[in-house]
Amino acid sequence: MTDMLSPGARIGILGGGQLGRMLSVAAARLGFVTHIFEPGANPPAGQVADRVTTAVYDDAAALKAFAESVDVITYEFENIPTEALDLLEANCPIHPGREALRVSQDRLTEKNFLAGLGLKTAPFADITDLNSLKAAIDQIGTPAILKTRRFGYDGKGQARLRGPEDAEAALADMAGAPAILEGFVNFSHEVSVIAARGIDGQVACFDPGENVHRDGILHTTTVPARLAPAQRTDAVLLAANILNALDYVGVMGVELFVTSEGLIVNEVAPRVHNSGHWTQNGCAVDQFEQHIRAVAGWPLGDGQRHSDVVMENLIGDDMDRVPELARERDVALHLYGKAEVKPGRKMAHFNRITR
Amino acid sequence: MTDMLSPGARIGILGGGQLGRMLSVAAARLGFVTHIFEPGANPPAGQVADRVTTAVYDDAAALKAFAESVDVITYEFENIPTEALDLLEANCPIHPGREALRVSQDRLTEKNFLAGLGLKTAPFADITDLNSLKAAIDQIGTPAILKTRRFGYDGKGQARLRGPEDAEAALADMAGAPAILEGFVNFSHEVSVIAARGIDGQVACFDPGENVHRDGILHTTTVPARLAPAQRTDAVLLAANILNALDYVGVMGVELFVTSEGLIVNEVAPRVHNSGHWTQNGCAVDQFEQHIRAVAGWPLGDGQRHSDVVMENLIGDDMDRVPELARERDVALHLYGKAEVKPGRKMAHFNRITR
Numbered sequence: 001m002t003d004m005l006s007p008g009a010r011i012g013i014l015g016g017g018q019l020g021r022m023l024s025v026a027a028a029r030l031g032f033v034t035h036i037f038e039p040g041a042n043p044p045a046g047q048v049a050d051r052v053t054t055a056v057y058d059d060a061a062a063l064k065a066f067a068e069s070v071d072v073i074t075y076e077f078e079n080i081p082t083e084a085l086d087l088l089e090a091n092c093p094i095h096p097g098r099e100a101l102r103v104s105q106d107r108l109t110e111k112n113f114l115a116g117l118g119l120k121t122a123p124f125a126d127i128t129d130l131n132s133l134k135a136a137i138d139q140i141g142t143p144a145i146l147k148t149r150r151f152g153y154d155g156k157g158q159a160r161l162r163g164p165e166d167a168e169a170a171l172a173d174m175a176g177a178p179a180i181l182e183g184f185v186n187f188s189h190e191v192s193v194i195a196a197r198g199i200d201g202q203v204a205c206f207d208p209g210e211n212v213h214r215d216g217i218l219h220t221t222t223v224p225a226r227l228a229p230a231q232r233t234d235a236v237l238l239a240a241n242i243l244n245a246l247d248y249v250g251v252m253g254v255e256l257f258v259t260s261e262g263l264i265v266n267e268v269a270p271r272v273h274n275s276g277h278w279t280q281n282g283c284a285v286d287q288f289e290q291h292i293r294a295v296a297g298w299p300l301g302d303g304q305r306h307s308d309v310v311m312e313n314l315i316g317d318d319m320d321r322v323p324e325l326a327r328e329r330d331v332a333l334h335l336y337g338k339a340e341v342k343p344g345r346k347m348a349h350f351n352r353i354t355r
Numbered sequence: 356m357t358d359m360l361s362p363g364a365r366i367g368i369l370g371g372g373q374l375g376r377m378l379s380v381a382a383a384r385l386g387f388v389t390h391i392f393e394p395g396a397n398p399p400a401g402q403v404a405d406r407v408t409t410a411v412y413d414d415a416a417a418l419k420a421f422a423e424s425v426d427v428i429t430y431e432f433e434n435i436p437t438e439a440l441d442l443l444e445a446n447c448p449i450h451p452g453r454e455a456l457r458v459s460q461d462r463l464t465e466k467n468f469l470a471g472l473g474l475k476t477a478p479f480a481d482i483t484d485l486n487s488l489k490a491a492i493d494q495i496g497t498p499a500i501l502k503t504r505r506f507g508y509d510g511k512g513q514a515r516l517r518g519p520e521d522a523e524a525a526l527a528d529m530a531g532a533p534a535i536l537e538g539f540v541n542f543s544h545e546v547s548v549i550a551a552r553g554i555d556g557q558v559a560c561f562d563p564g565e566n567v568h569r570d571g572i573l574h575t576t577t578v579p580a581r582l583a584p585a586q587r588t589d590a591v592l593l594a595a596n597i598l599n600a601l602d603y604v605g606v607m608g609v610e611l612f613v614t615s616e617g618l619i620v621n622e623v624a625p626r627v628h629n630s631g632h633w634t635q636n637g638c639a640v641d642q643f644e645q646h647i648r649a650v651a652g653w654p655l656g657d658g659q660r661h662s663d664v665v666m667e668n669l670i671g672d673d674m675d676r677v678p679e680l681a682r683e684r685d686v687a688l689h690l691y692g693k694a695e696v697k698p699g700r701k702m703a704h705f706n707r708i709t710r
Contacts, residue, residue: 031703302684332639
């Protein structure tokens with residue numbers, strides 16, 4: 001498929017959360033009609049989509065019908081079961097492709113892939129039992145973080161080791177799941193590059209944003225990030241390197257630590273990324289439209305920004321700030337339509353245009 | 356209702372065209388859930404709305420059920436039958452209110468209303484038959500335009516009179532509908548003010564845009580418009596004057612002719628307006644969100660723009676330009692999801708960020 005998908009074509013989106021919701025709106029803006037596949041009832045994306053299928057990922061009939069109803073499939077999250085992907089792919093093209101999912105679904109595979117490209121990562125080791133954990137602590141040192149290889153996000157499935165004495169408790173936290181130990185990186189700040197690659201191999205990156213986390217969840221992204229010109233170039237080339245190696249189609253979030261020894265890759269996400277939400281109010285083509293353009297075979301936007309932006313997440317009770325924020329000048333609110341406010345739940349974000 | 360409607364509340368939108376579609380997306384961005392009422396099947400707005408009711412405006416049961424399912428009702432077009440409004444309003448608040456509709460549904464009423472505020476309009480006369488038309492021509496002169504009092508838009512329901520000899524043919528074009536004769540105005544250019552008024556009476560205006568029409572349909576809007584500072588102030592004050600007089604809630608489009616004798620009001624539209632589409636890529640809060648904010652009792656955005664923009668409509672076969680436009684830098688495309696391309700049909704627009 002090198003042709004542009006025509007307006008009126010149908011785009012299937014796996015996952016009906018806020019990312020699927022904002023992808024759906026971007027797709028509609030380009031004239032596409034969207035169909036959401038989501039196990040949970042009343043997904044936020046369903047409020048702005050043409051169709052919603054409510055079914056689990058091992059419902060083969062539902063997956064097949066979904067795949068047959070659309071012209072291309074994409075997704076808002078990387079933890080899609082392999083069997084579901086097999087079924088879908090037999091009936092419809094999926095972008096980004098399987099290789100990107102295979103690599104990013106497993107922290108160990110991802111780290112090995114990045115190292116294989118000659119990119120720097122935090123020191124890491126495969127952990128299968130207490131012995132391998134103890135050996136890894138000897139090699140990597142502490143503090144360190146033990147993480148499940150699969151299905152972790154927003155700080156979930158992680159345990160900190162302040163010293164070797166924390167080994168057993170941390171391992172117990174993994175509940176038997178395969179894990180990796182990651183050494184701490186002495187970084188000054190974290191940035192992320194939202195990179196996109198088209199079906200024709202064209203790569204476009206948005207300006208790197210600087211991320212601040214709170215309690216393991218992204219709190220703010222500020223654009224422009226503090227980066228020397230050479231670092232900025234490095235960040236963008238490094239991201240392009242990753243996308244090209246995966247023959248990637250779509251938007252990818254690449255998180256980088258800025259250190260005195262250069263940039264270290266923290267992790268990659270084969271999808272639109274929370275740290276790219278600023279593009280909605282900073283660029284003519286935002287990350288959601290950029291992703292849709294890529295998977296639909298359209299030319300990419302160039303990533304140029306017209307404004308500086310600070311993005312801030314509204315999590316749980318932060319929603320109480322909405323009436324006040326609505327009064328503020330240069331603030332653009334983006335609410336996710338989630339019925340229930342829960343602690344730690346991403347409910348909305350806002351972009352403050354700063355220049 | 357002076358409270359802010361809470362996220363999760365339901366907003367009903369009468370009309371499922373492109374304006375309803377963009378209103379629906381803006382409402383979702385503020386966490387609202389939308390319900391479209393539209394007689395035509397598969398309306399563009401339905402692709403990005405939570406619910407769609409397909410029913411005609413004299414289906415009392417459907418209107419009542421619609422009104423009862425939402426917390427507030429708004430609309431994308433002013434020609435809603437009075438009986439339908441009566442039924443809806445008995446069950447749910449409607450913004451903008453009845454007075455704005457009464458005035459704008461009838462060109463004669465509108466002209467008299469504007470004149471009553473001391474605002475300048477084109478010379479006009481009520482036309483009931485050939486005698487009154489001839490008398491009006493004597494008074495106003497030619498060239499002039501005969502227009503139906505109701506249900507005209509985008510140049511429909513209009514006949515030009517080059518000289519008195521065109522009177523009978525022009526009147527025949529009206530097919531017996533009540534009409535007014537409007538004299539030509541010698542203007543240098545047309546601008547429009549997209550003005551908003553909140554439930555608390557707060558007024559906010561976007562920067563005036565300069566409009567160019569082709570074949571009676573808006574072709575481009577350029578912001579900033581060519582206006583002297585004093586004209587700019589006049590335009591905004593005049594718009595505020597109109598909104599205050601109507602105790603208006605929502606966004607209104609006010610079209611103005613710029614002449615050597617000052618600003619002349621062409622017409623007003625009690626809704627979001629094609630000439631305000633540039634705000635989507637020029638402002639933190641665009642006209643669609645501004646309208647939703649007003650009808651939901653939220654504070655208004657201040658109308659400040661972060662970028663200069665030229666908006667251009669894509670009409671009929673202009674859609675063939677989409678692949679080329681998608682390649683252009685600083686161009687943001689907005690497609691309407693209409694299945695069929697027809698001559699004269701508004702299919703999409705794009706905003707070019709020029710600074």
